[in-house]
Amino acid sequence: MKRQEWMAAYLFLTPFLVSLFIFFLYATVRAVYFSFTDYNLFDAPRFVGLQNYINLFREENFLLALRNSLFFAAIVTTVQTFLALVMASVLNQRIRGLNFFRAAYYMPSVTSSVVITLIFLWMYQRQGLFNYLATQLQVYAPLLLTFFAILIVVQIVQVAYERSRKLPASWFDPALLVVSFLVALAGTWLLSFSGVVAARDIPPVDFIWLQTRREIPDGAPWFLRVAIPLIAIMIQNIFTTIPTFMLMFLAALQDVPKSHYEAASIDGATPVQQFFYITVPSVQPVTFLVVTLGLIGTLQMFDQVAIFGDAVPLRSVITLAYFVYNRMFPGAQAPEVGFAAAAAMFLALLTLVVVLIQRRFIRSEAV
Amino acid sequence: MAGALSPNTRPEWISQIDFERWQARRRWARAGIVYAVMLFFAVIFLGPLLFATISSLHTDPLAYPPTLAIPQLSPRNWAAAANLGQAGAGNRWWGGFAPGANVPFEITYFVPAGQEPEVPEVVVPRRRPGAGLGAVMVIDFAADYATVTPVEEVRREAGTFMVRGEVVEGLFVTYAFRILYPGSGPTIERLPLDLTVPVGQLYADSTLAVTRIERRGRVASFDNVAPGALGYVFNNYRRTFNEARSITTQESLFWLWTRNSFLVALARVITTLLFASMAGYALARLQFPGKNLIFVLILLAQMIPGQVIFISNYLVLRDGIWGLSSLWGQPTLLNSLAGVILSGLVGAGAVFIMKQFFESIPREVEEAAMIDGASQWRRYWNVVLPMARPALGALTILTFQGAWNEFFWPLVVLTTPEDIKTLPIGLLTFRNVYGGAGDWGLILAGAVLSAIPILILFVVFQKYFLEGVSYGGGKE
Numbered sequence: 001m002k003r004q005e006w007m008a009a010y011l012f013l014t015p016f017l018v019s020l021f022i023f024f025l026y027a028t029v030r031a032v033y034f035s036f037t038d039y040n041l042f043d044a045p046r047f048v049g050l051q052n053y054i055n056l057f058r059e060e061n062f063l064l065a066l067r068n069s070l071f072f073a074a075i076v077t078t079v080q081t082f083l084a085l086v087m088a089s090v091l092n093q094r095i096r097g098l099n100f101f102r103a104a105y106y107m108p109s110v111t112s113s114v115v116i117t118l119i120f121l122w123m124y125q126r127q128g129l130f131n132y133l134a135t136q137l138q139v140y141a142p143l144l145l146t147f148f149a150i151l152i153v154v155q156i157v158q159v160a161y162e163r164s165r166k167l168p169a170s171w172f173d174p175a176l177l178v179v180s181f182l183v184a185l186a187g188t189w190l191l192s193f194s195g196v197v198a199a200r201d202i203p204p205v206d207f208i209w210l211q212t213r214r215e216i217p218d219g220a221p222w223f224l225r226v227a228i229p230l231i232a233i234m235i236q237n238i239f240t241t242i243p244t245f246m247l248m249f250l251a252a253l254q255d256v257p258k259s260h261y262e263a264a265s266i267d268g269a270t271p272v273q274q275f276f277y278i279t280v281p282s283v284q285p286v287t288f289l290v291v292t293l294g295l296i297g298t299l300q301m302f303d304q305v306a307i308f309g310d311a312v313p314l315r316s317v318i319t320l321a322y323f324v325y326n327r328m329f330p331g332a333q334a335p336e337v338g339f340a341a342a343a344a345m346f347l348a349l350l351t352l353v354v355v356l357i358q359r360r361f362i363r364s365e366a367v
Numbered sequence: 368m369a370g371a372l373s374p375n376t377r378p379e380w381i382s383q384i385d386f387e388r389w390q391a392r393r394r395w396a397r398a399g400i401v402y403a404v405m406l407f408f409a410v411i412f413l414g415p416l417l418f419a420t421i422s423s424l425h426t427d428p429l430a431y432p433p434t435l436a437i438p439q440l441s442p443r444n445w446a447a448a449a450n451l452g453q454a455g456a457g458n459r460w461w462g463g464f465a466p467g468a469n470v471p472f473e474i475t476y477f478v479p480a481g482q483e484p485e486v487p488e489v490v491v492p493r494r495r496p497g498a499g500l501g502a503v504m505v506i507d508f509a510a511d512y513a514t515v516t517p518v519e520e521v522r523r524e525a526g527t528f529m530v531r532g533e534v535v536e537g538l539f540v541t542y543a544f545r546i547l548y549p550g551s552g553p554t555i556e557r558l559p560l561d562l563t564v565p566v567g568q569l570y571a572d573s574t575l576a577v578t579r580i581e582r583r584g585r586v587a588s589f590d591n592v593a594p595g596a597l598g599y600v601f602n603n604y605r606r607t608f609n610e611a612r613s614i615t616t617q618e619s620l621f622w623l624w625t626r627n628s629f630l631v632a633l634a635r636v637i638t639t640l641l642f643a644s645m646a647g648y649a650l651a652r653l654q655f656p657g658k659n660l661i662f663v664l665i666l667l668a669q670m671i672p673g674q675v676i677f678i679s680n681y682l683v684l685r686d687g688i689w690g691l692s693s694l695w696g697q698p699t700l701l702n703s704l705a706g707v708i709l710s711g712l713v714g715a716g717a718v719f720i721m722k723q724f725f726e727s728i729p730r731e732v733e734e735a736a737m738i739d740g741a742s743q744w745r746r747y748w749n750v751v752l753p754m755a756r757p758a759l760g761a762l763t764i765l766t767f768q769g770a771w772n773e774f775f776w777p778l779v780v781l782t783t784p785e786d787i788k789t790l791p792i793g794l795l796t797f798r799n800v801y802g803g804a805g806d807w808g809l810i811l812a813g814a815v816l817s818a819i820p821i822l823i824l825f826v827v828f829q830k831y832f833l834e835g836v837s838y839g840g841g842k843e
Contacts, residue, residue, distance in 0.1 A: 005653050008743040012649035013661070015642040019712045022683065024668045027676035034678060041682075087408065093401050101405045103829050105412045110825045110832060111818040112772030114791040118798060118814045119419040122807050127431040129418065135432075166380055167389065174396035204431065243412060247833060266376060300672045303774045307795060311802065324674040325779075328681070337678060344675045355670055 034341035040334050052342035062343060064315050065323040067223050068230055069299055069350075072237075072319065075226075077294035080238045080245060081287065087242065088249035089279045102250070105243040113240070113303040120236040121311060124209040134205040142197045143188055151184035172271060210312045227316030233304045241297070245290045252286040253279065292358040299350055320347045416818075423603055423811035426578050426590060438576035439600045447575045448599030455593025456554055461605075462595030464509045464558040468548035470593050473521070474562060474573040477528040479537040484523075487562040487587075489515045489544055494559045494590075509558045516545040528571065539571060546592070556609075560589040575599070603808035607816065610809070611797070613786045621813060623786050624793035627704055628817075631777075631789055632770035634708040639766045640759055642713035647721025648747050652733075668715035673775050680710055681779055702787050706780050711770070717762055724758035725751065764831040768821055790817045 010017075035052055037045035056062045091098065108116055123129040137144075158176040162169035169176060191197045208214075209232045215225035256278070264274050280287075302321035318326070320343060327340035377386040422428040424439040438444050452462030454470045464470075478484040491513040495506070522541040527534050546558065563586050564570075570580055570587045578590045591598070598605060611620040650658065684700040687693055688709065692700050700706030728751060736746045752759075774791045781788050785796060794817060797810050825832055 002654075005743075006655040009649040009653040009655035009658075012645045012653070012743075012747070015638075016646035016713050016718055017661070019642075020664060020668060020715065022688070023680050023710050024671070024676060024715070025664065027679035027683075028671055030679035030682075031675045090401070090404055091408075095398060095401055097402075098405075101409060102833070103825075104409050106832065107416060107822070107825070108412055110768060110821055111416070112774070112791050112821070114772075114774055114794050115814045115818045116415075118794060118810055119415050121798070121802070122419065122422075122428065122811060123415065125429055125807075127429050127433075129415075129433050132431070132433050166378060168376070168378060173393065174400050175392045176396075178396045178399060239412070239415075296670075300674065302674070306774075306778065307798065309795075309799065321672065321674045325677075325775075328678060329779075341675075341678055344672070344678065347672055348675045351670060351672055 031341045031344055034338050035345045037338045039337040039341075041337055042334065045338070048338065052339050053346075055339065056342055056346065061315065061318060061326075062323055063223075065318045065320050065343075068227070068316075068318060069301070069320045069347075071226050072230060072234060072301060073295050073298040076234050076237050076241075076298045077291055079234075080241045081290050081294060083238065084242045084245035084290065085249050085279065085283065085287070086275070087246045088253055089275055091246070091250060092253040102247065106247065107243075108240050109243045114307060116240050117236065117304050117307040120232070120239075121210075121308060124232050126206055126208060128209075130209065131205045131207055134207065135202070138202055138205065139199050142200060143192055146191055146197050147184050147188040150187040151180050154180040154183045170270070210308070213313050213316060215316065227313075229308065229312035229316045232312075233301075233308065233317060236304065237298065237301065241294065245294070248286055248290060249283055252283040256282045288358055288361055292354060295354045296351055299347065299354070320350075419811050420815050423808065423815050424600055426602070426808060428807040428811055429805055439602075441576070444576050444599060445596045448594045449596040451575060451593045452595025452598060455558060456595075458595050460595045460597045462591070462593045462598040463554050463556055464513070464548060464593050465554040466512075466548050466551045468546070468558075468593065470546040470558065471543065472546065472560070472574050472592055473541055473543045474587065475522075475539055475541040475571045476564060477526075477535075477537055477539055477569045477571045479528075479530070479535050479567060479569075482537075482567050484520075484538060484540040485565050485568060486518050486520065487542060487564045489518055490561045490563070491515065491546065492559055492561050507553045507555050509555045512548050512550075512552045512555070513558065514547045514549055516547065518542050518544040528569065530569065557591040558593040560592045562587045601812075603812035604816065606809050607797075607812045611785075611800075614784065615786070618786070620785050620793065620796075621816075624788050624790045625817075627788065628771055628790040630704055631707050632767050635711055635770040636763055636766050638708070638712045639714065639717050640762060643717035643721045643762065644752060644755060644759065645747070646713070646718045647723075647725050648751060650718070650722045651725035652730075652751075653743075665715045665719055669719070677776065677779055680776075684710060684780060700780075702781055702783060704781075704787065707777055707789075710780075711776070714766075714769075717766065720762060721755070721758060724755060728754055760828070761831040764824060764828050767824065768832075771821055 034045065036047060036049060038048050038052075039045035091101070155171070155176060158180060159169050159171055159173060162173070162176070188197075192199075208228070210229055212228050215222075215227045216231075217225065260278050260282070261274055264278055269277065300321050301319050302325065305317050305319055305322040306325075308317060324340045324344045324347065327336045327343065329335060377383065381389075418433075418435070419428075421435055421437065421440070422433070425437045426439075448462070449459040451470055451472075453459045455468045456463030456465035474487065476484065476487070491510045493508045493510040519542065520540060521543045522539075524539045525537075526539050527536055528539075529535075546560070563582075566583065566585060569584060570577055573587070573589075575589065575592055575594075577587045579588050580586070581588055591602070594602065607621050608619045612618065613620055613623065649655075650662065681701075683689075684706045687697060687699050692698070692705070697703060697705065700709065732754065733746050733750055736750045741749070772791065773789075777789045778792050778795070781792060785793070788796065794810070794813050797813050801807070801809050
């Protein structure tokens with residue numbers, strides 16, 4: 001009976017195990033082996049010890065890839081985690097239609113990275129949507145500033161009036177905010193109609209997102225600079241990932257008792273204080289998970305670099321993953337398989353470190 | 368002072384009714400603000416997709432300033448395009464230029480006061496439909512078959528026109544002519560047209576909206592004056608399918624890529640469902656040595672980046688999995704769909720999901736079958752698997768989506784010829800061939816088309832996608 005169960009189990013597992021052994025286990029072991037050789041696809045591999053790993057750090061493109069990958073991972077993960085949490089806490093309402101909107105936000109995340117990247121590549125063109133919106137923002141800046149100035153003044157006046165009547169109005173009182181909004185809208189319209197403030201007449205913004213070698217901040221040493229095209233990819237990545245993480249946060253937030261927020265608001269906590277003192281601590285386990293998934297995803301970023309391709313200078317967007325691919329398939333030159341494998345092992349190591357750190361945190365949470 | 372005030376407790380100097388009214392007002396306002404914020408997020412997250420979809424109809428999606436009011440969305444142009452298509456080839460929908468065509472066309476110019484109106488010079492140019500892949504195809508040119516009747520002036524009206532922000536007085540002059548296709552010949556997809564006038568005479572209007580104005584306003588250029596309604600609105604989409612063709616079979620590349628993507632995704636779904644549920648069942652239900660080791664491998668496999676394993680996998684496929692593929696006559700599995708399918712039979716993540724699901728089914732359901740002496744396979748196939756429908760549903764959707772969108776691995780395996788590619792890497796070909804020339808209409812159209820199957824799946828099986836997020840979250 002027992003023996004029969006073993007047999008059955010392994011029969012059930014056969015297709016999976018065969019695939020796992022060939023395409024994962026054997027592949028990983030072989031990559032480790034290659035990383036210690038000078039294999040180039042044509043000649044038999046020769047053992048070279050740690051030479052590939054040492055050479056990595058003498059290779060300018062690898063150092064650039066390392067810099068780009070680390071910046072990319074750090075900045076994108078931080079920004080997207082924060083924005084996803086903010087968005088989730090704004091949406092954490094029992095409100096009709098929320099499900100519809102949740103689904104709508106998720107759309108960019110289900111489409112392929114190629115589709116989204118192509119669309120963003122198009123919007124980053126010099127005559128594209130990003131530059132157009134930047135132009136519009138500058139053209140209408142006087143009106144926008146007027147609008148917000150009126151909004152703030154009217155809100156302050158209203159809250160002060162309510163408080164003078166001994167009503168418990170907070171600075172962000174929604175009812176008063178709506179009134180302030182309408183007054184500001186009418187006020188701005190009147191001022192622009194009477195010609196007191198007017199849209200500015202400025203030439204179209206011609207910011208170069210793609211074909212540029214510019215890196216910021218300008219004066220910093222090379223390893224502290226971020227290239228403009230990389231920032232473009234960062235913006236795109238943040239845009240695509242926020243909805244996924246927002247949904248994960250939202251699921252976690254719905255378990256936080258509403259009474260916590262009510263108690264805090266009785267104590268006079270502002271929405272911002274509530275966010276930092278209730279929301280952030282209560283979703284901490286999900287935050288760890290989101291940060292880990294974010295770091296793993298961003299460290300291995302490849303698609304966007306491949307799709308941006310010759311639209312951007314390679315050195316400004318090359319990542320570790322792309323470096324590996326590039327050395328394996330360098331076009332006209334001979335592939336440097338051993339060297340590529342060493343870079344891949346380095347990438348795997350980075351990923352592993354992230355996972356281990358997360359495990360440690362989760363364990364200490366549990367204790 | 369502020370701390371003492373709370374919107375949730377009634378100060379004693381306010382009556383209960385007043386306070387409730389005050390609170391209700393706040394609630395309504397709050398709901399309004401939340402909806403406004405949700406709408407704002409929707410614009411941010413859907414805006415780029417919608418804008419790209421609308422711009423994919425535009426002849427030149429890079430035209431500045433970007434606008435949603437494009438000629439392809441104007442009903443007046445639809446009607447004109449349908450009529451012209453009827454006149455050109457008797458086809459209101461897809462138009463064309465066929466023998467016997469008699470296409471009437473009118474164009475109106477504004478001539479500032481003091482300048483003498485001049486009859487435009489009408490030419491049917493020899494223009495290829497696009498750069499890149501389209502250029503290798505041998506096509507017939509409308510220019511070789513078309514005859515333009517003499518241009519006549521039909522109307523003259525005084526009026527004013529905006530010229531560089533200033534109102535200018537002058538004349539609107541309308542000219543009419545016909546384009547004929549005498550004799551016999553092939554039916555041609557497009558009928559391009561160029562009209563040239565002296566400097567100062569300005570294009571104002573025409574039967575069909577002008578495609579572009581060139582040479583400082585002198586040339587009004589039309590890509591196709593007999594497009595038919597659909598041919599006019601979905602010109603970029605038609606180009607997506609028609610222009611890029613296989614060098615060997617002349618089949619539409621975009622169509623081949625779509626078919627390949629479907630084949631790969633379908634095969635991936637079938638193998639994943641079967642093998643992942645079998646492996647998941649064994650791991651969840653059966654006792655055997657080595658179970659823990661396999662489990663560790665599953666966790667590891669999810670962590671190792673694709674860039675580590677692709678090196679060896681590439682070589683394995685190159686050698687046809689140690690010559691195995693020679694058995695069915697393929698010396699190598701590179702550049703073959705079989706290679707992509709065989710190397711992705713079942714993922715560790717899918718096995719993990721199925722294992723988790725089977726563990727949630729109570730053991731009792733199997734016991735009856737066990738007493739009946741049913742074999743292990745029957746217990747799995749007849750008892751447990753039917754209960755796993757929800758998990759299998761979710762796995763189907765997620766696997767299909769993953770396979771359809773996959774980029775890195777197909778990029779490595781499928782390089783030549785173009786015929787063998789899947790949609791995502793095919794789109795990369797489009798981007799490389801047309802992006803440099805600034806011809807974004809076709810790229811956007813291809814991108815939108817390739818997203819449609821997933822968007823349909825998403826709308827229909829939304830629940831599974833949103834659950835998929837929590838599956839991802841449950842990876843721990």
